[in-house]
Amino acid sequence: MGKEQNLIIGLDIGTTKICAIVGELNPQTEEVEVIGVGTYPSFGLKRGVVVNIENTIQSVKNAVEEAEHMAGCEIRTVFVGIAGGHIKGVSGHGMITIREREVARRDLDRVIESANAVLIPADREIIHVIPQDYIIDGQAGIKDPIGIYGIKLETKVHIVTGQVTAAQNLVKCIHGAGMDVADIVLEQLASSEAVLTEDEKEIGVVLIDCGGGTTDIAIFVGGSVRYTETVTLGGDNIDRDVALGLSTPLGEARKIKEKYGTALAELVSPDEEIEVPSVGGKHFRKVSRKDLAMVIEPRMEEIFALTKREIHKSGFEELVPAGVVITGGSVIMNGTVELSERILEMPVRMGIPTEVGGLTDIIANPVYSTGVGLVLYGAGYTGDKKLRIRDENVFKKIVDSMRNWFQEFF
Ligand SMILES: Nc1ncnc2c1ncn2[C@@H]1O[C@H](COP(=O)(O)OP(=O)(O)OP(=O)(O)O)[C@@H](O)[C@H]1O
Ligand SMILES: [Mg+2]
Known part of the structure; x- marks a missing residue:
């Protein structure tokens, strides 16, 4: 090979x-080893969604070139993440009659397909249909039904749908950069692959990926994903608050936030001062680091308060004893774990991709959770490094549905 x-x-x-x-x-x-990483600033997205194709293609090309150079390979096919406020996760249910009294693999395909047959509007497309549990003749909680006798097979699934146009624009950017798409994966599910343990998913855990444009949530109970939701706030909002609050240009605001920002003002002593350039850039003013933190804290509070509301709405609030794992670039800020624990009233840890070998120094950073998770998803791995038995037919179905998007527009 x-x-x-x-x-x-x-x-x-x-x-x-x-x-x-x-x-x-x-x-x-x-095992998976990371042998190449390429990163480039993104200029073509808003709130997780592509809004400028040309800018995105350019950044994709730059990032891919760097990764190719480092790995000494040519990149032709990629697993890509999808996110944004247009994503919807819903629960579904499928039911079939078993023909030969013993559940076979093709019955699983059929029952998932029957759950798949939910009514979705023409402008939406299914991204994932993830089986959670199987029920045979009313007996619930069956993880592996193959070989079990029964007459009626049911399944509970989590269905993720997204706007067809958002997925098409994503695919267009990748084609424009000269590559193909192997699969489209919900970003917080990818991140989960990189930072959650199998135990956490089994016991019940919330993943929060707080990036620049969006804050994405995934809730796992009993080993499978039960709920996905997005809050359309992230680090970009903090940058705007800092720019306004300290009267400094937006680009400077982000740099200052990344260098001196703190999520919890009480952690900063009032006499620590930083220099902030004014709008126009001619002169600098001295601002206390505590004042910077006092601009950041309320926005971080809002992000986690809205996240808490979503966890409450999910109905799984009482079923996640493993607590919360936070990841994404916006959680790097000092004090974020403490602040989020206070707001969410749950134990919180920071999630960093560690389950892979290779360039571990580079990728041990919460900004790489989604990227590393996409690789793990693509490899068909679970968190404990065992090869997942991927249901080929379900996989094929996903690829088929993606082909529909490609064909309609390309
Ligand atoms: N050291 C740091 N301190 C504070 N914030 C940081 C730091 N490093 C990165 N960030 C912030 O993290 C955010 C980017 O995170 P990330 O790379 O996870 O987002 P993204 O994947 O590009 O965006 P999204 O997932 O929302 O589409 C930015 O707001 C950035 O300013
Ligand atoms: Mg992200």
């Missing part, structure tokens, strides 16, 4: 940065 066939590439098209991650699958050890 040629080297290229063992390469899996994750392309995270984020609101702030675009990042390409090259993973190499070692078939002997069944």
Whole structure:
């Protein structure tokens, strides 16, 4: 088998940065090593959605080139993430009669397909249909139904849909950069692959990926995803607050936030001062670091308060004893874990991709959770590094549905 066939590439098209991650699958050890990383600023997205194709293509090309250079390979096919306020996650249910009294693999395909047959508007497309539990003749909680006798097979699924046009624009950017799409993956599900443990998912856990444009939520209970939601606030909002609050240009505001920002003002001593350039850039003013934190804190509070509301709305609030894992670039700020614990009233830890080998120094950073997760998803891995038995037919169905999007417009 040629080297290229063992390469899996994750392309995270984020609101702030675009990042390409090259993973190499070692078939002997069944482990993934990251052998290339390329990152470039993103100028074509708003709130997680592509709004400028040309700018996005350019950034994708730059990020991919860097990753190719580092890995010494040519990138042709990528697993890409999708996010934004247009994404909707709903619960679904499927039911069929078993023909031969014993559940076979094709019955699983059929029952998932029957759940798939929910009415979705013409402008939306299914991104994932994820089976959670199977029920045989009323007996619930069956994880692996193959080989069990029964007459009626049911399944509970989580269905993720997105706007067809948003997915098409994403695909257009990747084609424009000269590559193909292997699969489109909900970004917070990708991040989950990189930062959550199997135990956490089994016990019940909330993942919060707080990026530049959006804050994405995924709730896992009993080993499967139960709820996905997006809050359309992120680091970009903090940058605007800092620019306004400290009367400084937006680009400077982001730099100042990343260098000196704190999510919890009480952690900063009042006599620490920083220099802030004025709008127009001619002179600098001295501002206390505490004042900067006092601009940032209320926005971080709002982000986590809205997230808390979504967790409450999900109905899983009482079913997540493993607490919350926060990831994404906006959680790097000092004090974020403490602040989010206070607002969410749950234990919180920071999620950093650690389950892969290779360039671990670079990727051990919450901004790479989605990119690394896309590689792990593409490799068909679970959190404990075991090869997932991917249901080929379901996978094919997803690819088929994607082909529909491609064909309609390209
Ligand atoms: N050291 C840091 N301190 C504070 N904030 C940071 C730091 N590093 C990055 N950020 C912020 O993290 C955000 C980017 O995070 P991330 O890379 O996860 O977002 P993205 O994936 O591009 O966006 P999205 O997922 O919302 O589309 C930006 O707002 C950036 O300013
Ligand atoms: Mg992101």
